[in-house]
Structure formats: C-alpha cells, structure tokens
Amino acid sequence: MSKTENYEARLSGASSEVASFDEHEKGLFGRLHHLLHTTPALVPLIVLVTAIVIFGLVLGSKFFSPFALTLILQQVQIVGVLAAAQSLIILTAGIDLSVGAIAVLCSVVMGKFTFDYGLPPFIAVVLGLTVGTAIGGLNGWLVSKVKLPPFIVTLGMWQIVLAANYLYSANETIRSQDIEEQAPFLQFLGTTFDIGGARLTLGVVAMVVLVAALAYALRATAWGRHVYAVGDDPEAAELAGVSVHRTLMSVYMLVGFICALAGWVMIGRFGSVSPSATTGVIGNIQAITAVVIGGISLFGGRGSILGAFFGALIVGVFELGLRMAGANPQWTFLLIGVLIIGAVAVDQWIRKVSA
Template sequence: MATATAPADFDVHKQDSLGLRVQHVLHANPVLGPLAVLVLAIIAFSIVNTRFFSAPNLSLVLAQVTVIATLALGQTMVILTAGIDLAAGIIAVFSGVLMAAFCTRAGMPGVLALILGFACGTAMGAINGFLVTRIKLPPFIVTLGTLTIFLSLNSVISNSETVRGSDMPDLMTWTGSTIPIGNFRLTYGSIIMLALFAYFYYALKQTAWGKHVYATGDDIEAARLAGIQTPRVLFSVYTVAGLLYAVGGWILIGRLASASPNVGTDYNLDSITAVVLGGTSLFGGRGSVIGTLIGALIVGVFRNGLQLGGVEVVWQGFAIGLLVLVAVSLDQWIRKVKT
C-alpha cells in the first residue's frame, strides 16, 4: 500500500513546493505579475488587430494613460499607508478649473495661475490629511465627504462651463503638445508623468520618508513605537497626493485643450484600479510606483485593444472589473506567505 501511494504523495508535495516558490517570488517582486499581464495583453491584442502595435495607436494609448497614471501615482502613496482617496479625480478636475479661472477671470499670467492651481490642489490634499490625522476620521469617509464638497465647489466656481484652450495662455495647454519620434508622438504631459514616477520611485526606495511610508502602511502601531511620527507621515502623503492630482489637472487641460468641470467621472475608480492592478496591496505596506505605472498601462491597453476588437464599452468595463477582482485575490494569496 505504501508503495502505491508514494508517487501521489510526491506529486502533491512537488506541487505545493512549486506554489510556495511562486508565492515567495511574487511577494518579493510584486511587479512581476502585472508585467506578465501587460506583455501577454500586448501580444494578444497585436494578434487580434495588427493596428494595435502601430506607432500612432501606441501614441494614443500612452496619451490616454498619462492623466490616470499621474493620479494613480498620488493614489499609490495613500494606499501604501493603508488608506484610500476617493477625491483624487475631482481634485484634479477642480484644480484645472481653478487654473483656468485664474487666467481668464483674474487675468493672471500662466505661470502664476499654474502655481496657484498647484497650491489649491495641495491644500485640498492637506485638508484630507488633516481630517485623517487630527480628527481621526477614516480615509474612506473623509475622502467621500471631500469628494462631494469639492464637486459642489467645482460646479459653483465654473458655472458648469468649459473654458477653451484658446482663451488661456499657451502654458496651460503646453502639456498636450507633442514631440515626434518617427511615427510615434510623445506629449510633454507624458514626459512630466514619467519624470514624476522616476522621482517618487527614488523617494520611496532611497529616502527616510519613503521607508516611513512603507512602515506606516505595514503596521502603524509598530511604526509609532519605532519612533516614526506616523501622523506627520500620513499628513505628508495626502498633501503630496493633492499636489500630484493638481499636476494631473494641468496635464488634463493639455489633453483636452480645455478646462472642463464635467469630465473625470471615472478618474477616482480608474486611479484605484491602476494601483491595484500594479500589485500595490490595499492593506498597505507593499507595492511600488513602477507597478502602478504598469497597472495604468494595463487599463489603457485593455480598453484600447478591446475597442479595436469591436467589443462594446459595457464589456470593456466588465473585463477591467474582472481584472481587479483577480488582482485583489492574488494579493490576498501572496500576503499569506508571511503566515
């Protein structure tokens, strides 16, 4: 009897060992999973439609991803601390509307309007940080409340009217200008976005602030006992996120060649989707900005590829939602490696 069951036992142990190795590799390198999904998606869509891998189409995908990726960068900081920011999209849109108002109504030069717009976005993020750290409200409730407040103020200040790019200084729409690289066209907004990702990759990996962000998200009480000023870290994270959302608002103006108060209804969920697909844990303490960039590209590639394939919009959303569920389930499985 023992001889008959030995091969089966061996196979089970071999499978368990393989699963554990994969689990450990993905835990140590959370970017590998999203990167594999992105590569497979690009290959699949290139086979389905040869236009997908053309330079003009890839230029379009990157331009479409740029705003979401910038917002997702700020969202990554928040989620790394085990929080969430439901106001990311409206802060970006509202900041853009304020920049346009400073130019057209107050007659400010583009540079001053841009600086004040960034300051307003930063202040909105700081309000979220204050409510989370000082009033001790849950991030979900705080950002849900400020989402509604900023949405209302956005409508009041803009009168629900769109400001055309031609009515603003060239600086406001500069991010939509392109640099030709053969048939590929790279926008200045995309360059800014990539530069921000490079900077925050360094900041999170190489600076004390970055290490404190990870420690706070992994175990806030342990971080506090280790001497980390966790309220200060959380406040800085929401404030920096607000600034990044404002930069996203500027890029959005260039993308649309206008400042519209009626866009960005899906930006909040899209930014969270990009972060989750990029391997950043919703429980905090694990993830990277490189993964977020890959996650944003996954969203853009899937939507563009499905559109080229003639798939209806409703089923495009279905596919993205399914990806999110798979990503969260995978994160839960990977986290078990600690236990």
C-alpha cells in the same frame, strides 16, 4: 523544585539551529511565490505584456505600431497621474475618493485665475498646484489629527470639492481656442513631439517622470520606508521612532499636489478647461482600479507604484485593443472587473507567507 528548574538542561542535546535563516529548497512554485512576494509589480507587468502580445497577434500592425502604443500612453496620462497619487494613499492603508475632483477643481482654478483675474498663466498654474496641496493637507489633517477614517474624509471632500468646482466655475467651459490664443502655457503639457512614428506629449513625459521619481523616493529614501511602515502597522512605526503624523501629512499634501498636476495634464490633453469633465466623477474609481490591478494591497504597506502604473496601462491597452477589434465597449468593463477580482485574489495568495 530542581526538576522544574532544570528542564531546559535537556536542550543541550537538541539541535541549536534556532536562529538560522537558511533558505531551504522550496521548488519552482515556492520560488515563484517568493519572487512575487519581493517584487509585487511583476504580476501586472506579466499581464500587461501578455495583453500587448495577444492584441498584437490578433490585430497585427494596426495595434502593434509605435503610434497605437504611444496613443495608449496619451490616453492613460490623466488616470496614470491620479493612480500614482492614489498609490501613495493606499500604501498608508488609506483610500482617496477625492483625487479626480481635486484635479478638476485645480484645472478650473488655473483657467479662472488666468482668464478672470488676468494673472500670468505661470502664476495661475503655481496657485492651482497650491490649492491642490492645501486640499490634500486638509484631508491629511482630518485623517491624522482628527482621526477620521480616510474613506469618510475623502468621500465628503469629493462632494465638497466637486460642488465647489461647479459653484466657482458656474459650469462654464473655457474654450480651447481662447487658451491657445491667450494663455498657451496652460496647455504646455499637451505639447506633442514625434519620435519615429511614436507621438508623445509632455503630459506623458510628466507621468513617466513622476512615477519614476516616486518609485525612487519610496524605495531609496527614509521617507519612502516610513510610508510603508505607517501603512503596515502605524503603532509599531510610532514606537520605532517614525512620526506617523508627519508621514501622513506629507503623503496627503503630496497627493493633493499630484492631483493638481493631473489637473494641468487635463488642460493639455483636452485643450479646454471643463468643470464637467468626467474625471471629477469617475477619476477616483479609475485610479483605484489601476492601483488594485497593479497589485497594491488595499490593507496598506505592500505593493509598488510601478504596479499601479502598469495597472493604468493595462486598462489603456484593453480599451484601445478592444475598440480596434470592434468589440462592444462593455467588454472592456467586463474584463477590467475580472482583472480587479483576479488581482486581489493573487494579492491574497502572495500575502500568505510560505513556511
């Protein structure tokens, strides 16, 4: 008996460095791995800068001008806002296929409420944002309380919202001139202003402010930490005292709100309210593409919203650069496909924690 009870006495001679957190030398490669592990937005940033430099060298000042570079921002503003929304959902280990459809429906709500019901445009925008938040809330309730998989919930909601959009609007476009004359506030986010040769719109500003605000909230507030914890391991988060239900509801409602905001950005960008805008059909895939290229893990809990923003910009740079170079637009899709697979491969590598 005493033999078995005393086996641990032998440990007194052993090294006691069990709980040391010393960082041993890992070499350059290991340090790069660690850096990427702690700053996941770095990979898309490197790709973005590289792409801009290469297109700049090849195309010269035609591409490397304030005008062209800010044109990219204008072209990605809708996808950028949707990608910010998508990032939040994907961080909770979900996926949202309904983002584009919600955006289109909300833009239609804003237009119809103004032109059909004669509401002041400001009230119509507020109501549009409310509708978006409500749809997001319904998604969140189905995911969090009814415990349906997010993919299924939003796949259904995508069809429901898109169909509701066509039914409600009778697929009638509200023309740009009419909006300009009667309700210019609807196009508010389309307001352009020039700084030097750069041309920006308020929609671009809204996108940048939104991304910055979300990046702050995710990094520096308790809510942000809870979003990551819920995406990482919901049971652990619950046991640690996080209300998973409240976190999920807040995320889905906020995402609905942001999608409605994207709808408002759409009116500014296109000038008109168009129920058949392609965003309703492919907005979700565009947003997921930006998020994945941005290095956010589809398994949740890892990645940063800045990465998704860079991801959206990368797509924009490729689209504009290749068009300026006169390439067949299919090359854009081909390269984006390569980027998606490459980004996930890098993500898998980063997730392998070095010993």
